[in-house]
Amino acid sequence: MKILVINPGSTSTKIALYDGKDSQLEKTVRHNSEELSKYDKLADQFEYRLGHVRDAVTEGGWNLHDLDAVVARGGLLKPIPGGTFEVNEKMVEDLKNARFGEHASNLGAIMADSLRSELNIPAYIVDPVAVDEFDEVARLSGMKELERISQSHTLNMKSVAREVAEEMSKSYFDANLIVCHLGSGISVAPHKKGQMVDVNNANNEGPFATERTGTLPAYQLVRLCYSGKYSEEEMVKKVVKEGGIYSYMGTKDVVLVEEKAKKGEERAKLVLDAMSYQVAKEVGAMATVLEGEVDAIVITGGMANSSYISGKIKRRVEFLAPVKVVPGERELEALALGALRVLTRKEEAQVY
């Protein structure tokens, strides 16, 4: 079964060709900001990025007409459960209109849909950012106008959680895990027997991350919004793109910050320690969601490559459960396997 995998990120498009479970090609196309700034809206980047996808297929020695299916990372959709979904008209309409917000992964299903109609093959998304498996009790924020929204690194978290559960000779659906994805944003989620029953919204709640503030002191935030110094757009940028490590250190390169900390720069060390401390606190909170029944705590994502950061978190949380570190992300593989489960009829595709 020949599967084309597309994972659009804010500054890159990752593409893979899978023959069954075997990866035949993995390619990351980096897009410079000058190129992307030509497009007003995210959805306008569609043709440009799809061109790169077509080139990658040729580069891999495949013909588009050889493909059995296309699968892409899904983005900000209406709240849906985890799993594999068929790309359909309603989904594409919501994404094109950014009905639930802008996110680079919104482009995934738009591109997959175009190839679906051109090649007459099935198109899927798997475990999108918008997966919502919240317990009702997790939805209340404390202000009736503001419901908590589930937005997280579901794809990588669920894929790594399946793998860790298997290592423990359990099914994902029998295990209780707390998964921390440490990337440009951070997600900390309790996975209770295969359901992500809570998670900090990785865009604006929980620990601060490379570029995001996470939860902020509400009253001070309100005052800053009304200070007259910033427009709404600027405030959103401060929270989502210019917060966290970037706000304190002026860089999003965590390797560089770690080097500075190692050379004795106090501020760099304090920032890394504070971020690790906040992640550990969030794990503690999520352990209460699982009522203390935690089989393992999993640390994954780009920053899990740092033994300094994962070590700091581990020290504070290992009293709760064994800690497993799975650095990096395996989103391309997770997408291919999600499509394959449906193509081999192990799972039924859900309808959006």
Ligand SMILES: Nc1ncnc2c1ncn2[C@@H]1O[C@H](COP(=O)(O)OP(=O)(O)OP(=O)(O)O)[C@@H](O)[C@H]1O
């Ligand atoms: N060896 C490393 N040591 C420390 N930090 C690292 C290392 N490798 C990558 N990182 C950091 O990991 C972060 C990127 O993680 P990742 O690749 O998971 O993020 P992303 O794909 O940009 O965003 P997200 O995971 O939020 O979708 C960057 O801040 C990067 O500096």
Ligand SMILES: CCCC(=O)O
């Ligand atoms: C919103 C969480 C997912 C991401 O940051 O990419």
